[in-house]
Amino acid sequence: MPSIDIELPATQRQSVKLTAAGLSSHQPLVSAEHNHLHFPCCLHNLSCINALYFHTVNAEDGQHHDHPDRCDGIEFDAIVPDENGVTYFFKDNHLWRGFTGSAHFFNHTFKELDDHHIGHIDAAFRMHNPDSEDHDHIYFFLDDKVFSYYNHTLEEGYPKEINKVFKEIPSHLDAAVECPKGECVTDSVLFFKGHVVYTYDISTKVVKEKTWDHLPVCTSAYRWLEHHYCFHGNSFTRFNPVTGVVEGTYPKDARNYFMMCPGFGEFGLKVWTNFAFIKKRFSSFVCPSIHSGSNYMHLNPKGPHRHPFPIIRKWKEVTEGVDAVFSYTDKLYMIKGEQVYIYKSGAGYTLIEGYPKTLKEELGIDGPITASFVCPSEHTVHIIQGSKMMDVDLTATPRAVTSEVPLSISDIDAVLCDADGVKVYKGSQYYEYASPMVLAVSRIAPVPQNVPREILGCQD
Numbered sequence: 001m002p003s004i005d006i007e008l009p010a011t012q013r014q015s016v017k018l019t020a021a022g023l024s025s026h027q028p029l030v031s032a033e034h035n036h037l038h039f040p041c042c043l044h045n046l047s048c049i050n051a052l053y054f055h056t057v058n059a060e061d062g063q064h065h066d067h068p069d070r071c072d073g074i075e076f077d078a079i080v081p082d083e084n085g086v087t088y089f090f091k092d093n094h095l096w097r098g099f100t101g102s103a104h105f106f107n108h109t110f111k112e113l114d115d116h117h118i119g120h121i122d123a124a125f126r127m128h129n130p131d132s133e134d135h136d137h138i139y140f141f142l143d144d145k146v147f148s149y150y151n152h153t154l155e156e157g158y159p160k161e162i163n164k165v166f167k168e169i170p171s172h173l174d175a176a177v178e179c180p181k182g183e184c185v186t187d188s189v190l191f192f193k194g195h196v197v198y199t200y201d202i203s204t205k206v207v208k209e210k211t212w213d214h215l216p217v218c219t220s221a222y223r224w225l226e227h228h229y230c231f232h233g234n235s236f237t238r239f240n241p242v243t244g245v246v247e248g249t250y251p252k253d254a255r256n257y258f259m260m261c262p263g264f265g266e267f268g269l270k271v272w273t274n275f276a277f278i279k280k281r282f283s284s285f286v287c288p289s290i291h292s293g294s295n296y297m298h299l300n301p302k303g304p305h306r307h308p309f310p311i312i313r314k315w316k317e318v319t320e321g322v323d324a325v326f327s328y329t330d331k332l333y334m335i336k337g338e339q340v341y342i343y344k345s346g347a348g349y350t351l352i353e354g355y356p357k358t359l360k361e362e363l364g365i366d367g368p369i370t371a372s373f374v375c376p377s378e379h380t381v382h383i384i385q386g387s388k389m390m391d392v393d394l395t396a397t398p399r400a401v402t403s404e405v406p407l408s409i410s411d412i413d414a415v416l417c418d419a420d421g422v423k424v425y426k427g428s429q430y431y432e433y434a435s436p437m438v439l440a441v442s443r444i445a446p447v448p449q450n451v452p453r454e455i456l457g458c459q460d
Helices: 046-051 280-284 359-363 436-441
Strands: 004-007 014-019 031-033 036-039 053-058 078-081 087-091 094-097 123-126 138-142 145-150 175-179 188-193 196-201 207-211 220-224 227-232 235-239 295-297 308-310 324-328 331-336 339-345 349-351 371-374 380-385 388-393 401-406 414-418 421-426 429-433
Touching: 078 220, 123 188, 123 220, 175 227, 324 380, 339 359, 371 414, 380 414, 388 436, 421 436, 429 436
Parallel strands: 078 123, 123 175, 175 220, 324 371
Antiparallel strands: 004 036, 014 053, 031 036, 078 087, 087 094, 123 138, 138 145, 175 188, 188 196, 196 207, 220 227, 227 235, 295 308, 324 331, 331 339, 339 349, 371 380, 380 388, 388 401, 414 421, 421 429
């Protein structure tokens, strides 16, 4: 009988069982010995394989422990982005990475937490303090201890007592969230305990205590797109981080906005996290309120911010709209005609001194261009110009085109690249490719898919 062996992580003490159609509900088809899984089952039978499902069993107590599903409606213990901008959602000893995907034990990602026998996290935030060495460090809080992480590694000397790192901040917190200067008066951290909020000035270490009885008790807090959110139950409430004022209709179900769940948030959050700028040709099929390439859209999949705003609202120097946009490291590149505007991201967007520059100076190409994109963890910007794609190495000095290929598709409006591949938007449709290389070598365009009108907030 055919079989497969799969090695388990050494830290994962679990065995696995399978259930197949026609078998008793917990009849073991798989054994776990010496950190390996052995599959001596019906691998030759497709109908049997399709009927199988997995669930874990703790090796010590023999009890079944299904991973939690956040789409069931979960009250999170903490929500925090890492130094790369990846958001982690925590519940008990599990975490979810990003806005899609299933739960994992958090000690697989933050290994040292397991050494301290932590079964849950009280609160967490990412430090925003560009002038210090702890900028972008993640701080986890449990009881009276604080843990400082960078690059998923515990900083030497931690954990420490909370009041030795953040004086006057109490133990057993409910939530915490960063508040950069411009959103708060100074670079600060908000700590929540019940209805009491402690605003900690990072520079002076002065703490101001407030009581916000009108706000629900936050079990976690999260800063997203320059707004602050209090999570409670499976809902959230947006609040002003200085006054605590709640504007708009809240609470709202988090499953409609901060995760992809069946039956919630049509089209999901994935596209919204990428699709920020609206180009002129989209106006022909989307909706009358979108007039030109001078607009951008908030990346919220539903609610009052699902409509276009003038680009000059956030990027005041870009007065004539944009042709293409891409982000690289902590910078946002906005391209219009022959000009490149580069903004430093942070609490807001600040135009880097000396910009705009010409496309020739910055990327070694002549404009105009029609689209641009950078894939996650890559250092190459792919430039679309008409029906050709040019690659530019962003680590090179000076920058220049390293390759140029013709494309099987023209009149491209925009391109997005994420962990799932490349999406090419053209008019009212988009095309999916596995990678930029596949896009480059494809001679026949894949079957197009329709762009839902809802993605850009259209009203029927």
